[in-house]
Amino acid sequence: MSGARKRGRAPGILPGLVHGLVTTARTALRPSHTAEYPDVAPTLPPRSRGVIALLEENCTSCMLCARECPDWCIVIESHKETIPATTPGGRDRQRNVLDTFTIDFGLCMYCGICIEACPFDALFWSPQFEYAEYDLRDLLHDKERLRGWMPTVPPPPALDERSAPPAEVAAANRPARPAAGAAAGAGAGAPGRAGGAARPARGDGAERPVRGSGAERPVRPVRAPRARREEDS
Amino acid sequence: MTLTMSWLEIALRAVAVLAAFLSLPLLVGQTEHKLMAHMQGRLGPMYAGGYHGWAQLVADGAKFVQKEDVLPARADRRLYRLAPAIALIPYLVALALVPIHPGVAVIDVPASVVLFVVATGVGALGLLVAGWASANKYALIGALRAAAHLVAYELPIVLSIASVALAGGSLSLLTLTQRWQPHWLLWQLPGACVFLIAALAELQRPPFDAPVADAELVMGPWTEYGGLRFAFFLLAEYAGIVVLSLLFAALWLGGWHGPFSDQVGWVWTLLKGYAVAVVIIWVRVAWPRVRADQLQRLAWLVLVPLALAQLALTGVGVVMGW
Numbered sequence: 001m002s003g004a005r006k007r008g009r010a011p012g013i014l015p016g017l018v019h020g021l022v023t024t025a026r027t028a029l030r031p032s033h034t035a036e037y038p039d040v041a042p043t044l045p046p047r048s049r050g051v052i053a054l055l056e057e058n059c060t061s062c063m064l065c066a067r068e069c070p071d072w073c074i075v076i077e078s079h080k081e082t083i084p085a086t087t088p089g090g091r092d093r094q095r096n097v098l099d100t101f102t103i104d105f106g107l108c109m110y111c112g113i114c115i116e117a118c119p120f121d122a123l124f125w126s127p128q129f130e131y132a133e134y135d136l137r138d139l140l141h142d143k144e145r146l147r148g149w150m151p152t153v154p155p156p157p158a159l160d161e162r163s164a165p166p167a168e169v170a171a172a173n174r175p176a177r178p179a180a181g182a183a184a185g186a187g188a189g190a191p192g193r194a195g196g197a198a199r200p201a202r203g204d205g206a207e208r209p210v211r212g213s214g215a216e217r218p219v220r221p222v223r224a225p226r227a228r229r230e231e232d233s
Numbered sequence: 234m235t236l237t238m239s240w241l242e243i244a245l246r247a248v249a250v251l252a253a254f255l256s257l258p259l260l261v262g263q264t265e266h267k268l269m270a271h272m273q274g275r276l277g278p279m280y281a282g283g284y285h286g287w288a289q290l291v292a293d294g295a296k297f298v299q300k301e302d303v304l305p306a307r308a309d310r311r312l313y314r315l316a317p318a319i320a321l322i323p324y325l326v327a328l329a330l331v332p333i334h335p336g337v338a339v340i341d342v343p344a345s346v347v348l349f350v351v352a353t354g355v356g357a358l359g360l361l362v363a364g365w366a367s368a369n370k371y372a373l374i375g376a377l378r379a380a381a382h383l384v385a386y387e388l389p390i391v392l393s394i395a396s397v398a399l400a401g402g403s404l405s406l407l408t409l410t411q412r413w414q415p416h417w418l419l420w421q422l423p424g425a426c427v428f429l430i431a432a433l434a435e436l437q438r439p440p441f442d443a444p445v446a447d448a449e450l451v452m453g454p455w456t457e458y459g460g461l462r463f464a465f466f467l468l469a470e471y472a473g474i475v476v477l478s479l480l481f482a483a484l485w486l487g488g489w490h491g492p493f494s495d496q497v498g499w500v501w502t503l504l505k506g507y508a509v510a511v512v513i514i515w516v517r518v519a520w521p522r523v524r525a526d527q528l529q530r531l532a533w534l535v536l537v538p539l540a541l542a543q544l545a546l547t548g549v550g551v552v553m554g555w
């Protein structure tokens with residue numbers, strides 16, 4: 001013992017033993033770390049990636065999510081519907097109606113790219129994670145089931161103090177544009193963009209103007225774009 | 234024990250000691266489950282029985298009963314079957330000898346100290362028999378270590394108990410506890426430490442569990458055992474804790490001595506014994522295993538001289554009339 005001390009190593013046997021007793025006793029007196037999971041729900045951080053929820057009203061079947069998904073585990077099918085012109089002599093409009101929206105959670109790797117990619121805020125992370133199944137096929141969540149996760153989506157976390165205001169708020173607060181811009185703004189309160197005066201303003205979701213790229217492309221099942229992308233690259 | 238004791242009383246006492254033998258080790262085992270868990274920041278068993286897993290060991294017992302009874306092909310069948318009994322029954326006898334209440338021990342024989350020492354020594358032989366009969370190299374190595382253990386640690390135990398016997402001037406556990414006085418706490422302190430350490434070693438409890446060191450010897454002498462026989466070995470280990478804790482409480486902590494000892498003396502004995510058992514569990518959690526050679530060194534170079542010194546001190550004390 002004294003030899004060990006001379007060499008400047010461990011403090012010796014006896015203090016070591018006492019230290020062991022003290023440590024264990026102190027740990028015993030503190031609350032334990034065990035999470036009693038099935039009995040007590042865990043408190044998850046706000047950005048937990050549990051399951052992906054779909055807000056169908058916002059989805060335009062633009063397929064961006066399906067194309068960006070590295071696992072190709074999103075399947076989208078949709079058809080076009082024509083909305084007759086509201087004013088006489090006006091142009092009929094077309095919109096996409098979602099038929100199928102399925103995410104295969106047996107393949108999904110929870111990267112969140114689909115949610116990042118969606119330009120229309122139709123996909124959200126929900127912290128719900130208790131959807132294990134006995135059958136692999138039951139991990140295919142169709143659009144009703146994905147919709148069902150929506151109530152579990154937490155409100156977005158508050159912005160950091162002194163951070164820049166969100167783009168939408170900044171746009172809404174911008175002073176009204178000169179007359180030329182207002183004419184192009186489709187009369188919807190003109191949430192214009194800097195340098196984007198010539199483009200039609202983005203709609204508010206309920207009745208959305210058909211975007212050029214999405215409308216021209218024929219709607220087809222998700223496997224088709226893959227071939228195209230591979231040609232591109 | 235007088236010969237006039239009726240058969241009924243004998244039966245009652247036997248049943249009582251059997252009940253204690255089957256329940257107290259479970260209590261210690263459950264305490265170990267829970268205390269060890271909390272010392273490691275866990276909760277331990279929580280489900281069995283509903284309230285904080287109180288029935289975990291009962292459930293374990295039920296599981297052990299259902300297991301297959303495996304007999305190694307080259308085992309010595311008779312010895313292999315006998316070993317759990319050799320480990321278990323002596324502790325039953327020893328438990329019956331421990332004084333519980335003023336004037337009450339289940340068996341009260343004139344030289345109960347000697348009988349106690351013999352009984353616990355035989356209990357430790359169970360491991361030896363098990364290791365030999367299993368025809369397995371790990372079991373055999375474990376058994377040899379257990380034998381070395383036994384030789385090394387039986388002596389300090391006997392010497393430290395002898396010191397108390399000398400101080401009390403009797404070979405009867407009941408009389409010794411009767412004559413216990415508070416100043417023995419200090420006077421017999423070295424002997425108490427020696428006994429506690431040696432008792433840990435005798436029980437093959439960590440930090441002296443080299444014979445069953447599961448990292449090197451699989452499970453030592455228990456390697457080939459499973460099911461009910463293994464459960465008996467476990468029961469023997471925990472019964473050993475109970476017996477030695479109660480003996481320590483009786484000889485060194487004054488057993489039933491305490492307020493209202495006439496009515497609740499047995500409660501004092503049990504409480505003191507339980508406290509000792511908790512210390513034994515605590516030590517298991519806190520300290521690492523001692524190597525086989527360190528263990529021998531500790532026994533022969535520290536414990537035996539210390540126990541002899543205690544004996545000398547006691548002798549001086551008795552002569553001087555402390």
Ligand code: SF4
Nearest residue numbers: 069108109111112114
């Ligand atoms: S989280 Fe990643 S893997 Fe899962 S669906 Fe979205 S993009 Fe595909």
Ligand code: SF4
Nearest residue numbers: 059060062063065118
């Ligand atoms: S990216 Fe968004 S809007 Fe486009 S198909 Fe996917 S979910 Fe619908």
